[in-house]
Amino acid sequence: MEVTLMHHTPLEVCAHAIRTCWQSFDKSDEGGEKDKALIDRVGNKYKHASTLEHLVYTFYIKGVSRALLQELARHRITSLSVKSTRYTLKELKNREPFNENDYKKAEEFLVLTGNKMVDTASIKALNNLQEILKLGTSNDIAKFCLPESYKTELTWTINARSLQNFLELRSSKSALWEIQSLSHQLFDTLPMEHQYLFEERISKKQN
Amino acid sequence: MEVTLMHHTPLEVCAHAIRTCWQSFDKSDEGGEKDKALIDRVGNKYKHASTLEHLVYTFYIKGVSRALLQELARHRITSLSVKSTRYTLKELKNREPFNENDYKKAEEFLVLTGNKMVDTASIKALNNLQEILKLGTSNDIAKFCLPESYKTELTWTINARSLQNFLELRSSKSALWEIQSLSHQLFDTLPMEHQYLFEERISKKQN
Amino acid sequence: MEVTLMHHTPLEVCAHAIRTCWQSFDKSDEGGEKDKALIDRVGNKYKHASTLEHLVYTFYIKGVSRALLQELARHRITSLSVKSTRYTLKELKNREPFNENDYKKAEEFLVLTGNKMVDTASIKALNNLQEILKLGTSNDIAKFCLPESYKTELTWTINARSLQNFLELRSSKSALWEIQSLSHQLFDTLPMEHQYLFEERISKKQN
Amino acid sequence: MEVTLMHHTPLEVCAHAIRTCWQSFDKSDEGGEKDKALIDRVGNKYKHASTLEHLVYTFYIKGVSRALLQELARHRITSLSVKSTRYTLKELKNREPFNENDYKKAEEFLVLTGNKMVDTASIKALNNLQEILKLGTSNDIAKFCLPESYKTELTWTINARSLQNFLELRSSKSALWEIQSLSHQLFDTLPMEHQYLFEERISKKQN
Numbered sequence: 080m081e082v083t084l085m086h087h088t089p090l091e092v093c094a095h096a097i098r099t100c101w102q103s104f105d106k107s108d109e110g111g112e113k114d115k116a117l118i119d120r121v122g123n124k125y126k127h128a129s130t131l132e133h134l135v136y137t138f139y140i141k142g143v144s145r146a147l148l149q150e151l152a153r154h155r156i157t158s159l160s161v162k163s164t165r166y167t168l169k170e171l172k173n174r175e176p177f178n179e180n181d182y183k184k185a186e187e188f189l190v191l192t193g194n195k196m197v198d199t200a201s202i203k204a205l206n207n208l209q210e211i212l213k214l215g216t217s218n219d220i221a222k223f224c225l226p227e228s229y230k231t232e233l234t235w236t237i238n239a240r241s242l243q244n245f246l247e248l249r250s251s252k253s254a255l256w257e258i259q260s261l262s263h264q265l266f267d268t269l270p271m272e273h274q275y276l277f278e279e280r281i282s283k284k285q286n
Numbered sequence: 287m288e289v290t291l292m293h294h295t296p297l298e299v300c301a302h303a304i305r306t307c308w309q310s311f312d313k314s315d316e317g318g319e320k321d322k323a324l325i326d327r328v329g330n331k332y333k334h335a336s337t338l339e340h341l342v343y344t345f346y347i348k349g350v351s352r353a354l355l356q357e358l359a360r361h362r363i364t365s366l367s368v369k370s371t372r373y374t375l376k377e378l379k380n381r382e383p384f385n386e387n388d389y390k391k392a393e394e395f396l397v398l399t400g401n402k403m404v405d406t407a408s409i410k411a412l413n414n415l416q417e418i419l420k421l422g423t424s425n426d427i428a429k430f431c432l433p434e435s436y437k438t439e440l441t442w443t444i445n446a447r448s449l450q451n452f453l454e455l456r457s458s459k460s461a462l463w464e465i466q467s468l469s470h471q472l473f474d475t476l477p478m479e480h481q482y483l484f485e486e487r488i489s490k491k492q493n
Numbered sequence: 494m495e496v497t498l499m500h501h502t503p504l505e506v507c508a509h510a511i512r513t514c515w516q517s518f519d520k521s522d523e524g525g526e527k528d529k530a531l532i533d534r535v536g537n538k539y540k541h542a543s544t545l546e547h548l549v550y551t552f553y554i555k556g557v558s559r560a561l562l563q564e565l566a567r568h569r570i571t572s573l574s575v576k577s578t579r580y581t582l583k584e585l586k587n588r589e590p591f592n593e594n595d596y597k598k599a600e601e602f603l604v605l606t607g608n609k610m611v612d613t614a615s616i617k618a619l620n621n622l623q624e625i626l627k628l629g630t631s632n633d634i635a636k637f638c639l640p641e642s643y644k645t646e647l648t649w650t651i652n653a654r655s656l657q658n659f660l661e662l663r664s665s666k667s668a669l670w671e672i673q674s675l676s677h678q679l680f681d682t683l684p685m686e687h688q689y690l691f692e693e694r695i696s697k698k699q700n
Numbered sequence: 701m702e703v704t705l706m707h708h709t710p711l712e713v714c715a716h717a718i719r720t721c722w723q724s725f726d727k728s729d730e731g732g733e734k735d736k737a738l739i740d741r742v743g744n745k746y747k748h749a750s751t752l753e754h755l756v757y758t759f760y761i762k763g764v765s766r767a768l769l770q771e772l773a774r775h776r777i778t779s780l781s782v783k784s785t786r787y788t789l790k791e792l793k794n795r796e797p798f799n800e801n802d803y804k805k806a807e808e809f810l811v812l813t814g815n816k817m818v819d820t821a822s823i824k825a826l827n828n829l830q831e832i833l834k835l836g837t838s839n840d841i842a843k844f845c846l847p848e849s850y851k852t853e854l855t856w857t858i859n860a861r862s863l864q865n866f867l868e869l870r871s872s873k874s875a876l877w878e879i880q881s882l883s884h885q886l887f888d889t890l891p892m893e894h895q896y897l898f899e900e901r902i903s904k905k906q907n
Contacts, residue, residue, distance in 0.1 A: 085713055092707045092758050096781035096855035099760075102788050126662065129567070132779035133857045135756045137713050139720075146430055149355065153543070155362035158753035158859070160717035165462065167723050192427045200414035200431035207407035219462055220399045223353055223435035224407035234717035236754045236859075238779070248540065255372065255426055293506050299499050299551050303574035303648035306553075309581050333869065336774070339572035340650045342549045344506050346513075360750070365546035365652070367510035374516050441510035443547045445572070445650075455747065560844055562770065569776035579876065606841045614828035614845035621821035633876055634813045637767055638821035642844035669786065669840055 080142040080190075080257075082264040085234070087136045090114060090272060093239075096133045097121050110272075119276065122239075131276070134239035138265065139232070144190035146227035147257045150249070156241040161233040164225060168218040171209045177202050189228045190257065201228040239276055247280040287349040287397075287464075289471040292441070294343045297321060297479060300446075303340045304328050317479075326483065329446075338483070341446035345472065346439070351397035353434035354464045357456070363448040368440040371432060375425040378416045384409050396435045397464065408435040446483055454487040494556040494604075494671075496678040499648070501550045504528060504686060507653075510547045511535050524686075533690065536653075545690070548653035552679065553646070558604035560641035561671045564663070570655040575647040578639060582622075582632040590620045603642045604671065615642040653690055661694040701763040701811075701878075703885040706855070708757045711735060711893060714860075717754045718742050731893075740897065743860075752897070755860035759886065760853070765811035767848035768878045771870070777862040782854040785846060789839040792830045798823050810849045811878065822849040860897055868901040 091110035097117055098104045108114055122131040143151075148161065177185045185191070185202045192198055204226040211221045237245065242265070248254065250262035259282075266274065266281050298317035304324055305311045315321055329338040350358075355368065384392045392398070392409045399405055411433040418428045444452065449472070455461065457469035466489075473481065473488050505524035511531055512518045522528055536545040557565075562575065591599045599605070599616045606612060618640040625635045651659065656679070662668065664676035673696075680688065680695050712731035718738055719725045729735055743752040764772075769782065798806045806812070806823045813819060825847040832842045858866065863886070869875065871883035880903075887895065887902050 086709050088707050099781045099853055099855045100784045102783060129779055130781050133758055133855065137754055144430060152359040158750055160720045160751050162723060163721045192430050194423060194427045196418050197427055197431050204411045204431060204433060211403050216401060220401045220404055223351060223399050224404050224411060225434045226411060227432045227434060228430035232720055234720045293502050295500050306574045306646055306648045307577045309576060336572055337574050340551055344547055365543055367513045367544050369516060370514045439513055441513045558844060566773040606844050608837060608841045610832050611841055611845050618825045618845060618847060625817050630815060634815045634818055637765060637813050637849035638818050638825060639848045640825060641846045641848060
């Protein structure tokens with residue numbers, strides 16, 4: 080998977096929002112250490128979490144499975160625009176069938192699990208789907224035999240409060256392995272100076 | 287698919303909410319024709335749509351595909367609790383493999399499209415998955431080769447404003463066939479006296 | 494203030510939603526002790542808080558100040574229909590001016606603080622407003638001199654997850670005294686068998 | 701009133717989000733005319749309104765009344781951090797009482813309506829409040845006699861979809877005059893190249 084940060088709100092906007100409440104603008108250091116401490120104190124420790132909503136991140140996420148998408152979409156205080164199978168399955172039409180053991184090649188379209196039986200089953204499904212599409216079946220019918228390992232992409236906008244909740248639940252050891260991995264990549268992709276807001280929410284990486 | 291209405295708010299609660307604004311409680315007929323006309327006038331015609339949010343419906347939806355679930359979950363002003371593949375795939379373990387042309391039997395687990403090639407491809411995927419599970423592979427790995435036609439169930443809570451939006455977008459002829467069908471079943475499952483609030487939003491059924 | 498519960502979802506709907514995930518319907522006792530323990534375990538302890546969203550409460554709240562309304566309206570995962578000053582200020586027109594020390598009479602329109610200076614200042618403002626309205630000034634202009642102690646009413650729909658958040662923040666000793674009091678009345682108005690879901694969130698009453 | 705745009709998402713982020721669905725990135729002109737037409741077509745005409753949610757604006761709004769704030773806060777798909785009367789009323793303590801007809805001076809703290817009786821009533825309330833505060837009454841008690849014309853400030857974050865809804869409802873001739881005025885100032889403060897997304901939603905200014 081590949082995660083890119085396309086846009087984010089600078090910390091000083093959040094600090095300004097907090098200073099609106101107490102009218103303490105004169106104490107600002109424009110997104111510096113004082114402002115950072117303020118955001119953590121008010122947004123995290125004082126549970127005035129709505130102030131964190133002014134920080135908004137737009138990520139571009141590539142190469143995750145539609146299995147993962149099922150879980151990600153349950154987080155509803157976000158905005159997501161997802162690659163549509165209804166409109167893009169034609170991408171398979173002009174391809175050769177995949178060799179059932181050529182995982183490297185299939186990885187262009189599938190998230191691999193490392194379990195050969197599962198990955199081969201996905202490749203078989205991919206080949207069946209390709210054949211069906213080549214016969215001119217409409218995407219809306221063909222997509223029903225799509226395996227959930229099929230790769231998708233999305234542009235995802237989420238504020239810091241909602242992202243804290245996402246990272247806490249989805250980096251947990253009891254979460255699906257792929258979404259644990261996404262959680263860590265999201266964290267790593269955040270601007271360095273924003274990461275401190277999420278550090279207590281994210282579980283340590285598994286070896 | 288099968289849709290059941292598990293709970294809903296009576297119309298008079300919404301009428302009471304509207305009458306709160308103008309303090310016109312004495313004009314109520316306790317959910318009768320006057321109240322119904324009021325809800326339509328204020329909630330729909332006057333665009334005071336937040337008043338419709340007091341009407342909340344909880345549906346139980348069975349036998350829809352995970353392809354449909356991908357679309358349904360994009361509607362974010364709802365609450366959904368979904369049958370978890372992570373916890374329930376074991377249901378396949380004690381079954382015999384499915385005959386690749388026995389659609390009737392496979393329908394217990396799959397949403398059929400009526401296109402034999404697609405449906406057979408789904409059955410093949412189901413059999414591959416079953417074999418993988420029988421070997422003791424964990425659900426979190428095995429589920430990646432699940433076909434999107436796999437049937438799921440959910441308890442879904444949605445208010446009338448959000449349901450209007452859902453029905454307008456998803457009963458449209460340009461929507462996925464299965465979610466068009468769900469839209470009509472949701473409408474048909476609504477209490478008779480609530481249906482008038484949604485009639486202008488829902489497209490006519492396709493023959 | 495006066496709080497009435499107009500409608501609520503029964504606990505078994507929430508239990509059913511949770512049992513959807515694991516398909517454990519056969520273990521239900523239809524909203525009894527087993528189901529109650531399940532809801533607490535999954536919704537609270539396991540942090541699967543979205544399952545609590547299926548429980549929806551509609552309250553009718555009377556006799557709170559517009560000062561309190563300013564705070565209540567910040568809780569955005571709720572639906573509220575509020576008595577409109579733009580449409581109802583005429584209620585003052587046919588009244589006699591209030592004696593500045595007759596708090597009992599003024600209480601029909603004002604939330605009293607117990608501080609005589611503050612309460613008298615509110616009565617003065619009420620009398621000024623009344624005079625202005627009697628001269629035919631439109632509500633949209635007149636309402637700008639309304640004191641925030643002016644009483645209002647609302648129909649308020651909120652789910653259990655959002656209500657937990659409300660009660661935790663607003664029953665706290667550091668919250669505004671009037672909203673602390675509302676928090677306790679909301680809790681007391683909940684159906685007895687629902688209260689256990691909120692007990693850990695609500696602060697003890699102040700003497 | 702004074703409205704400043706503190707931060708906004710560039711149009712190309714939204715165009716990228718839309719192009720994610722169809723994988724049409726090669727047709728982008730990086731936020732130019734083609735991208736602008738795409739956003740309008742998909743987000744507005746095709747009713748794929750969730751794509752507009754990627755555009756997020758943070759405004760700083762100064763000098764609006766708490767009467768207006770009551771209405772603004774009903775728009776719940778936004779984030780707002782508001783000047784707290786609980787913490788900032790001390791600002792009145794060190795001031796001289798206001799002359800009841802010196803509107804110019806009182807305008808520092810009050811939104812004036814142009815109706816002398818109303819504005820004088822607000823000044824009287826302001827003086828009463830000031831006196832009460834000077835005697836050491838706590839803000840939490842004193843604020844109950846605050847007039848709704850009292851000026852406040854807020855940092856307000858809202859996405860384009862929610863802002864469209866706000867402008868449509870609040871620029872209408874039937875809306876409160878002050879919020880009509882705010883709607884037009886918000887529109888005028890938007891980046892020039894974003895305004896086309898809102899033009900059909902906003903009512904013409906009143907003379």
